[in-house]
Amino acid sequence: MNKTNNRTILVAGATGYLGRFVVAELHQRGFKVRAITRNRERAESLGPWGAPSLDGLVDDWAIGEVTNSEFIANVAEGVDDVISTLGVTKQKANPWDIDYKANLSILHSSEKHGVKNFCFVNVIEGNKCPAQLTRAKTAFAQELVSSQISSQIINPPGYFSDMTQILQMARKGRVFLFSPKTIINPIHGADLAKFCIDRLLDGNKGSWNVGGPEVFTWQELAECAFQALGRPVRVATISPAVLPPIIGILRLFNKRMADTMRFVSWSMIHDCVGKSFGTHRLLNFYKDIVKKSDY
Template sequence: MKTVLVAGATGYLGRYLCAEYARRGWYVTALVRSRARASDLTADQLVEAEATVPATLQGIMEGADLVVSALGITRQADRLSYRDVDYQANLNLLLEAERAGVGRFAYVHVLNADAMRHVPLVAAKAEFVQALQASPLPSTVIAPSGYFSDMGDFLSMARSGRVWLFAPGTRRINPIHGADLAAATADATDAGMAWRDVGGPDTFTHIELAHLAAAAVGRPPRVTLLPDWLRRLTFRLLPMVSPRRIHGPAQFFLTAMGMDMVGQACGTRRLKDHFASSVRGEHT
């Protein structure tokens, strides 16, 4: 039986990765910071360790065929920086994988990273990808366009009665459900692919997303387009007036809103259905 170690296993994507590899018959080891948060994971083994502390990783990858890392900071409130986690913690994992002779290392990155190097969150990820591609280990990089879970802001605005966008509102994105992204990741590692840009089956403009969210909450689609210079100004001002846990994700969001985020269409799950389930209070 093939063995995979999933890092970032208790995160949004990590849970789907564990379930997908288990479904395909892999022995799944989940790397977790706390067993208490991992009781519902689909995994054969839980390994409690801190990827930011290399000593805790020693020996955990012996016999593993594959490591898949979805490890990264989102809205953590601790004092770790993007470089500490998105770069250094993943590098610690990579160095241990090299020592253990793991067959392949896969990493979940972000689409259009080269155009977002000025965003600290993306810069740390991109620096790790450089290290990964320079490693003697075979590697796979998955670059998703955006997650269904990221689209919750559209629903929140639609519930409030108005969706605020940046002009012209015609930038496009094809977000992907976590389960479909996990399947695309497993397909890519099974095929030995070096890189895969991925997105969901449906592509929307931001205005179309606003209308979809409004329909889901049963309200008229009211959209206001803000001037794009305001997006750029907000990007520069946010670090001066908010903590990193706020301005870090916001800077990424603001940057992504200014470009097309369309990856290769994958999966079968539809954002319309996800919105409907979210409105009903169901977990998807």
Template sequence: MDSKKVLVAGATGYLGQFLVKELKERGYWVRVLIRKESQKKRFDKVDDFFIGQITQADSLEGITEGIDWVFSSIGITRQKDGMTYMDVDYQGNSNLLKEALKNEVEAFQYISAINGDKLKQLKIFEAKERFVDELKASKIKSCVLRPNGFFSDMRDFLNMAKGGRVYLFGDGNFKLNPIHGADLAKVCVDKMIEGIEEETVGGMDILSQNELAELALKAWGKPKKVTHLPDWIRTTTIKLLRALTSSKTYGPVEFFMTAMASDNIAHKYGTHKLEDFFNAEVQALKEKL
């Protein structure tokens, strides 16, 4: 039984739910940040709930009292409710860090994303990396993890494959190794224990986009039909969206389309296979029909 008390911010998200489960299984005392009372029912083994809004500093007062470690996966992929990446990914985490510093928390782990430090020109990373810089410069032991795409993000391929054809930009040979949330949660805790300052984290299978497309089609029992679009369509789309829409609209598309134009290979961890995840997702969707 570990005596450390931990706070999980972002607990209701894809990774956060796995992280809470992993920490409880290892015997940690866990407090989670939630936005409203009704979210309590999503958790069955949590020691303490703190209700507050990450973007409202006043509402976080006391959140880190008695806490040894903070884990934050706070961030948004799609901007909504009038919130920007800077409001949530940067300012929200900065608000949390200020509380952690005030209460002399031992260590703070933040989940950014692979290559975020190299792609600061993207709206989504501009905010994340501004916080990373602030965290590293602070007087707290920091751990920055840079995961590859989550298995849940790969549902975009499954959704395309359902129609019988997957569209890719370029030749489809760029590679990535997405990771399951349960595997990533284990790494999060392990790296905090080890005191690692920074690490890229991916799954066990390194796959090309073509292989990803084929796995998605196979899961639906569809023949291999992959259309390769010229890369100029991708670059032109990004330029047009930047010129004609707000960051709320173009942010997620810019991120996805930029990520598709290079290899994204992180250190390999875990045991879950994407093929199994795809098959389980399709099975679940078919059962709903």
């Protein structure tokens, strides 16, 4: 593809679910893309849940560990803008090492090399959730706001990929919920990528809560999953009161898993709704997964 824009954009977290869609959207719009990854071969393979391969979409590979300060020090040299979707998901890494420190190192490199805009994907109501994951993200967002660089902080309630947990439970026969009437509007990676890039190109400093075009109760999410599977709805409700002791016990054996459970369960008992954006429908996403037998 012939590049129609001389602007170079650095993408951190490029091999994650959202990061892959960000790279694909930037490439489609004609921008030059520098992507940070630990493994180019993995990056050029297909991503999870319909996320694209980065093969042929990246102009400049920055291959290394984001926790390596020497590698990150000049990673932003020669780029105009940064989009970071970087964060701990299922890795064993400490969120403070990735979501906070690694992003902060990229920010320092950006300041050093005169980057114009830094777009960071945070999480909606992250300052209220007690999980270390969201506290680390919130702490970095505060550092970013204090920077002289124009910052765009994007706060989604959750990705479509996160909702695969509901589909997985449905496939096993029953979905367990803590608060069936709590609402959320998860967003597809392709839609969120477009929103992030649009805000970055606007160049205005700010923070935006954004979700997909459909608002669901968690009960409706479960019903959507069972509909995609063509099975009768089977939902069980668990009292949120069981969460503190369960998380406390789990923390004795696996702190990261306990923190992940704290984050996920908090999202399931608090309304998480951003401004509606995009066109992708969750039922279609579920049906595609079922059809492709990703599980």
